[in-house]
Amino acid sequence: MFGKDYKKYFLLDDNIININNGSFSSVHNDVYKKSEKIRFDIMSNISKFKMEADEHIAKSQSILGKYINTNPNNIAFTSSTTESLNAVLRSIIFMAGDEIVVDADIYPTTMRILEFVCGRAGARINKVHIPINSDENTVLDKYDLAINPRTRLLVVEDIKAIDGLKNPLKKIIPIFKDMDIPILVDGAHSVGMIDLNVDELGVDWYLGCCHKWLLSAKGAGFIVTEPHNHSMMRSMRISYTYEKPYPHRFHWVGTNDYTPWLTIGLGIDVINELGQENISNYCNDLVIQAGKLMSKEFGVDYSIPSSLSTYMTVVKLPKKLQDKKIGVEKLQEIFFNNGFNTKIVLIDNVKYIRISAYIYNDITDYEKFCDVVSKLCDNKLI
Numbered sequence: 001m002f003g004k005d006y007k008k009y010f011l012l013d014d015n016i017i018n019i020n021n022g023s024f025s026s027v028h029n030d031v032y033k034k035s036e037k038i039r040f041d042i043m044s045n046i047s048k049f050k051m052e053a054d055e056h057i058a059k060s061q062s063i064l065g066k067y068i069n070t071n072p073n074n075i076a077f078t079s080s081t082t083e084s085l086n087a088v089l090r091s092i093i094f095m096a097g098d099e100i101v102v103d104a105d106i107y108p109t110t111m112r113i114l115e116f117v118c119g120r121a122g123a124r125i126n127k128v129h130i131p132i133n134s135d136e137n138t139v140l141d142k143y144d145l146a147i148n149p150r151t152r153l154l155v156v157e158d159i160k161a162i163d164g165l166k167n168p169l170k171k172i173i174p175i176f177k178d179m180d181i182p183i184l185v186d187g188a189h190s191v192g193m194i195d196l197n198v199d200e201l202g203v204d205w206y207l208g209c210c211h212k213w214l215l216s217a218k219g220a221g222f223i224v225t226e227p228h229n230h231s232m233m234r235s236m237r238i239s240y241t242y243e244k245p246y247p248h249r250f251h252w253v254g255t256n257d258y259t260p261w262l263t264i265g266l267g268i269d270v271i272n273e274l275g276q277e278n279i280s281n282y283c284n285d286l287v288i289q290a291g292k293l294m295s296k297e298f299g300v301d302y303s304i305p306s307s308l309s310t311y312m313t314v315v316k317l318p319k320k321l322q323d324k325k326i327g328v329e330k331l332q333e334i335f336f337n338n339g340f341n342t343k344i345v346l347i348d349n350v351k352y353i354r355i356s357a358y359i360y361n362d363i364t365d366y367e368k369f370c371d372v373v374s375k376l377c378d379n380k381l382i
């Protein structure tokens, strides 16, 4: 059902193999076609759409609220997780001396936003260094030790961008909640990949997007804000709706394309039709199979705790590519020129590839990639 035969259902250029769905998830044909129809209907009568916009947006809030289990009134839509991160972190008023606890290897955009808000306020980023493949107790100890009386916020990823592993979120959260420290969770990769019950997590903000693993059109970011924080939330795009209560003040941003928010249900329909469990089983198995195959070919160790595994994993690149003076960007460019969309990451100055497995991938994609790596190691590509 999945794999090579399923590739035709995605807008995928025949000349490229996408083993990096995590960064740039491929678009499903059904969602694409139906979203073009929605866009056409909006564009052909924008005044009508404006009059009905609240109703359409409320429907999408309700669909997403049901999917991630939260009250639709807690959900504000944005264009991306990046915008959601900006909106939350720039709505909080930090004071000089405040500290924000964060994984030192957090998604680089998040670190840049933190540098901005902390720099402006005279606050400090307290970076937690968590070695790759740390066991759960080490992770929890590191977070516990980072707390001090100045700690004002925890920013943590549900699924980590750096290595694709799940964070032990349900155990990290109580450490901070017990100290009354607010928590912001970045779930950019969670929605559509793992069972998500936002209300059960009970964090102050849970944000993410539907355009990665939930198959919606690009441009569907969201923020879930607990009711006690609604009034302090500010949109990155202040408009004449500014004085409306949260989340409405986020939703009318002038001449914008509102289509992506209205496609959230379309992505969920495709997933439901295929079966969330079928997708999970296929992707979870394939990613481990690919990780094992690649690590064997590259001559490196590979041990990922299966309980934290997702549709993404990291494999250390072969020693020969570590020794060479080729940077991360250059490597990605070489792989791209040889037909692969990849994500190379540096962990403790060691180069890894973060691979994704999705329903249009199969093991031959990773076998072909190993051939390219082997040629590169033998200097046959540069």
Ligand SMILES: Cc1ncc(COP(=O)(O)O)c(C=O)c1O
Residues within 6 Å of the ligand: 022, 023, 079, 080, 081, 082, 083, 107, 157, 159, 160, 161, 186, 188, 189, 208, 209, 221
């Ligand atoms: C953890 C994390 N947060 C945020 C983002 C940015 O997501 P978006 O493209 O929706 O802004 C990414 C992108 O891959 C990510 O990995």
